[in-house]
Amino acid sequence: MWMQIWDQLWERHRGKTMGVIGGVLFGLIYLFFGLWKMLIFALIVYTGYYIGKKLDRNEPVFPAEETWRRLMDKWRMFR
Incomplete structure (x- = not known):
């Protein structure tokens, strides 16, 4: 089920998904470092x-x- 949701997100909203992942990554770096x-x-x-x-x-x-x-x-x- 989660793989289907991920595949649909990746198919339809690739840029937004990558942007959110990048934002979370940089946010965590900011919080830790x-x-x-x-x-x-x-x-x-x-x-x-x-x-x-x-x-x-x-x-x-x-x-x-x-x-x-x-x-x-x-x-x-x-x-």
């Missing part, structure tokens, strides 16, 4: 995702030459 620890954890996870995405695309993780060029272009007007 606190807001700031959760946000720092999310930032660390996103940083890992970003670095992994760059490595998958064979791009430099930190574009040092491009950053240096931008900084020099901005500071050139002060010389």
